[in-house]
Amino acid sequence: MKIKIDGNLTNWVPKRLVIAGYTAKDQEAAQKHIDELKELGVPAPPRIPMLYDLSPGLLTSEPSISVVNNDSSGEVELILLDLDGTWYVGLGSDHTDRVLEAVSIQKSKQVCPKPISQDLWLLSEIEGHMDQLEMRSWVTVNGEESLYQEGRLESFLSPKELLKIVDERGYSSSGLALYCGTPPIVNGEFIFGEAFRAELTDPILERKITLSYKTDILKIAEEE
Structure with missing residues (x-):
């Protein structure tokens, strides 16, 4: 997978991919998000935050992904990457199958590629003002783009807090890609579009x- 270090493209092979869910500092807000998802048929998690262990091969910096059916959607997230002992920050999308999510959250995440940005920042450069960083995403439907998500990082557990939880639960941080949580959807409803953009x-x-x-829909196999 191609990423940029100091402006130079380099190959990086991640050893582990973990998606952290329900990472809001405000536990009441986290519970509200859980309740919203419950109404959409997504089962409540057994603990908060949740850590979903996925295949690192899902990570991609390619400009398009392929999915089955148009019932999956992206979620913008800050990501932490361990590159030879140095922590970097990037941007990722936890693209998820929303139909399968009602059956198994982990399976719904495992069946979709996980796009990440090629550009990265050193975590040490932003740690002192991380709460002021902002995330936004947009979805394109029938050629029209609209704001999908927005929020500031002050709403989430800090990287130090999350990495402590990851360590306490027995996950190695060597070569880790950690998705750190997603801001709320502007209108509260999933949108399935042909393109996703985030900042x-x-x-x-x-x-x-x-x-x-872009999201390419695979042709469904015909029944024999």
Whole structure:
């Protein structure tokens, strides 16, 4: 997989992919999100935050992904990447099958590729003002793009808190890609579109990371 270190493209082979869910600092807000998902048929988690262990081969920096049926959607997330002992920050989309999610959250995540940005920032460069960073995403449906999600990182557990939980639950951080949680959907409903775009904005250092990809629908096999 191609990522950029100091502006230079390099190959990186992740050893582990973990998606952290229900990572809000405000546990009441986390419970509200759980209740919203419950109404959409998604079962409540047994503990908060949840950690979903997935295949690192799902990670991709390609400009398009392929899925079965148009019933999956992206979720913008801050991601932490361990590259030879140094932590970097990037932007990812936890693309998820929403039909399968009602049966098994982990399976619904495992069946979809996980796009990530090629551009990364050193975690040490933003740790002091991380709460001020902003995430937004947009979905394109029938050629029209609309705002899908938005939120600030002050709403989430810090990387230090999340990595402590990851360690306490027995996950190795060597070569880890960790998705850190997603902001709320603007209108509260999943949107299934043909393209997804997201931004991570740093208003202090005046820079941003972008991520965009198209969703290709696979042809369904005919029944014999």
